[in-house]
Amino acid sequence: xxxxxxLTAAAERLFDRHGYMATGMDRLTQAAGMSSRTLYKxxxxxxxxxxxxxxxxxxxFMAQIEVGTVDALFAxxxxxxxVEGTRGCLFLRSQAETGGDxxxxxGAVAAHKAAFGQRVADIVAADLGREDAxxxxxxxxxxxxxxxxxxxxxxxxxxxxxxxxxILTRRART
Amino acid sequence: xxxxxxLTAAAERLFDRHGYMATGMDRLTQAAGMSSRTLYKxxxxxxxxxxxxxxxxxxxFMAQIEVGTVDALFAxxxxxxxVEGTRGCLFLRSQAETGGDxxxxxGAVAAHKAAFGQRVADIVAADLGREDAxxxxxxxxxxxxxxxxxxxxxxxxxxxxxxxxxILTRRART
DNA sequence: AGGAATGTAAAACGTACGTTTTACATTGCA
DNA sequence: TGCAATGTAAAACGTACGTTTTACATTCCT
Numbered sequence: 089x090x091x092x093x094x095l096t097a098a099a100e101r102l103f104d105r106h107g108y109m110a111t112g113m114d115r116l117t118q119a120a121g122m123s124s125r126t127l128y129k130x131x132x133x134x135x136x137x138x139x140x141x142x143x144x145x146x147x148x149f150m151a152q153i154e155v156g157t158v159d160a161l162f163a164x165x166x167x168x169x170x171v172e173g174t175r176g177c178l179f180l181r182s183q184a185e186t187g188g189d190x191x192x193x194x195g196a197v198a199a200h201k202a203a204f205g206q207r208v209a210d211i212v213a214a215d216l217g218r219e220d221a222x223x224x225x226x227x228x229x230x231x232x233x234x235x236x237x238x239x240x241x242x243x244x245x246x247x248x249x250x251x252x253x254x255i256l257t258r259r260a261r262t
Numbered sequence: 263x264x265x266x267x268x269l270t271a272a273a274e275r276l277f278d279r280h281g282y283m284a285t286g287m288d289r290l291t292q293a294a295g296m297s298s299r300t301l302y303k304x305x306x307x308x309x310x311x312x313x314x315x316x317x318x319x320x321x322x323f324m325a326q327i328e329v330g331t332v333d334a335l336f337a338x339x340x341x342x343x344x345v346e347g348t349r350g351c352l353f354l355r356s357q358a359e360t361g362g363d364x365x366x367x368x369g370a371v372a373a374h375k376a377a378f379g380q381r382v383a384d385i386v387a388a389d390l391g392r393e394d395a396x397x398x399x400x401x402x403x404x405x406x407x408x409x410x411x412x413x414x415x416x417x418x419x420x421x422x423x424x425x426x427x428x429i430l431t432r433r434a435r436t
Numbered sequence: 437a438g439g440a441a442t443g444t445a446a447a448a449c450g451t452a453c454g455t456t457t458t459a460c461a462t463t464g465c466a
Numbered sequence: 467t468g469c470a471a472t473g474t475a476a477a478a479c480g481t482a483c484g485t486t487t488t489a490c491a492t493t494c495c496t
Contacts, residue, residue, distance in 0.1 A: 091443085106361040109283035113484055123444055124485080134484065180413055181358050184350055187280040201414045225422035228415070233407020233423075239354055240375045241402070248399035249407075255433065256426055265473090287454055297474055298455080308454065443492065452483065461474065466467100 092130045095120045099131075100141045104178055108138055108185050108193075135192040138182060142196035145178060150203060157215045158227055158257045161208070162250035165234060169246060174238035204228075216261060223260045227253055266304045269294045273305075274315045278352055282312055282359050282367075309366040312356060316370035319352060324377060331389045332401055332431045335382070336424035339408060343420060348412035378402075390435060397434045401427055 098120040102111045113134065117124045131137035153164045175181075179197045188194050205228060212224040234249035272294040276285045287308065291298050305311035327338045349355075353371045362368050379402060386398040408423035 106363075107283065107359045109281065110359065110361060112482070114482080123446090125445090125487085126443060128485070129442085176354055176358055177410070180350055180410060181355065183413070184355050185281045185284065185359055187284060189280075198414075205415070222422065222425070225415070225418060226426040229404060229407035229411045229419050229423045229426070231407070232411040232419075233403035233405070236351070236354060236410050237403045237406040239357070240372075241379070241399070244399060245403050245406075248396065249403045251396070252400040252403070252426065252430055255430060259429065286452070288452080297476090299457085299475090300473060302455070303472085438496095439494105441492100441494080444490080445488105447486105447488080449486065450484100453481075454479100456477105456479065458477080459475095461472100463470105463472075465470090 091120075091122060091126060095122065095127060095130050095137070096140055096144055099137050100145060103138060103141055103182070104175060108182050135190050138190075139192035139196045142179060142182065142193065142200065146196070146200045146203065149200075150207065153207060153211075155211060158211060158253050159250065161211050161227070161231065162234070162246065162253055165231060166243065166246050166250070169235075169238055169243060174235075174242070176236045176239050177232070212257075215257060220260055223256060226256055265294075265296060265300060269296065269301060269304050269311070270314055270318055273311050274319060277312060277315060277356070278349060282356050309364050312364075313366035313370045316353060316356065316367070316374065320370070320374045320377065323374075324381065327381060327385075329385060332385060332427050333424065335385050335401070335405065336408070336420065336427055339405060340417065340420050340424070343409075343412055343417060348409075348416070350410050350413050351406070386431075389431060394434055397430060400430055 095116075099111075099116060102116060102119055113124060113127070116137075117127050120127060131140075149168070152168055153161055155161050155164055179200050182193050183197045186193055208228045208231065209219070209221070209224040212227055213219045216223070230249040230253050234246045237245035237249075269290075273285075273290060276290060276293055287298060287301070290311075291301050294301060305314075323342070326342055327335055329335050329338055353374050356367050357371045360367055382402045382405065383393070383395070383398040386401055387393045390397070404423040404427050408420040411419035411423075
């Protein structure tokens with residue numbers, strides 16, 4: 089595994105577990121197993137590193153929700169939280185931690201959330217056989233809610249969202 | 263307005279807008295208009311200050327959602343985001359920023375989320391005339407989702423959640 | 437064989453952190 | 467009148483921040 093991947097993986101883990109601001113570069117060099125000089129050669133800066141972490145995560149997440157039905161979307165979320173745990177949305181957390189004042193991060197977050205919104209709309213359209221902006225918004229809210237409520241309610245928040253989405257989707261189909 | 267209230271109000275504003283970790287004590291003394299010595303006399307420590315901010319916010323928020331129907335719950339959220347803006351849930355953000363490692367904060371967050379969960383269950387029970395744990399979980403997820411999705415989708419996320427909750431509640435009533 | 441590329445360890449850069457202290461001014465109550 | 471309480475400004479505490487630098491070792495390609 090090359091140094092850049094090792095660094096990005098270590099950074100994602102620490103930023104996700106302890107927060108972006110609370111994670112110092114010394115902790116990062118130690119976790120990545122490299123000197124600070126090498127780290128900066130690959131990272132550029134802390135903000136750029138976070139932007140790359142978010143880009144990687146976006147790739148991974150969007151691949152996981154490459155599905156054709158609303159129910160499969162929530163099944164994918166169940167898998168995601170089982171593997172990754174429940175710490176809310178790293179994109180929104182990063183944005184909030186920095187008050188939206190870090191351009192590299194704000195850009196990565198905006199790009200992800202735009203792609204995610206489009207993906208949800210596509211899945212709803214594929215499931216219904218037609219576009220439905222209202223249902224898409226409801227499914228997006230349920231997905232976001234499950235992601236964050238799982239923080240303190242556990243996995244049952246995701247299954248509740250899945251059940252609610254099934255009801256709303258069936259209703260929209262007829 | 264006494265110094266403690268002025269301090270708490272200034273702290274809530276800064277912590278909410280720029281994040282807990284990113285807000286330094288010098289910025290806080292300046293915003294609260296008092297010396298650091300006075301600030302520490304009233305705050306105790308940064309973590310204790312945040313805990314008091316969260317306690318205040320819990321009081322204000324729980325008063326706002328003192329309602330008897332599911333629809334009124336989401337109407338209250340619409341009012342809340344109109345007044346307070348859309349920056350997600352300060353409790354979950356604080357918890358995530360500190361990785362759950364700050365006891366004062368973790369305690370305040372746990373207390374709030376327990377009270378909030380109970381309140382949602384009570385509202386659902388009052389609306390239906392009977393308890394319904396499944397519907398309560400769905401309403402909670404919709405509420406949490408609206409809170410966070412409003413960050414990037416705007417107020418329409420809240421109305422989508424309201425509409426979805428209305429459908430699920432009507433269905434549960436019959 | 438030789439030299440760019442890539443890595444290391446460790447110290448230093450200046451700044452800011454959360455917190456405490458020193459020295460002094462203003463109040464309000466007994 | 468006097469003194470405790472409460473406030474101020476400003477410097478200092480030690481630590482940690484993100485970042486750069488210095489000096490040196492090790493690969494890898496031609």
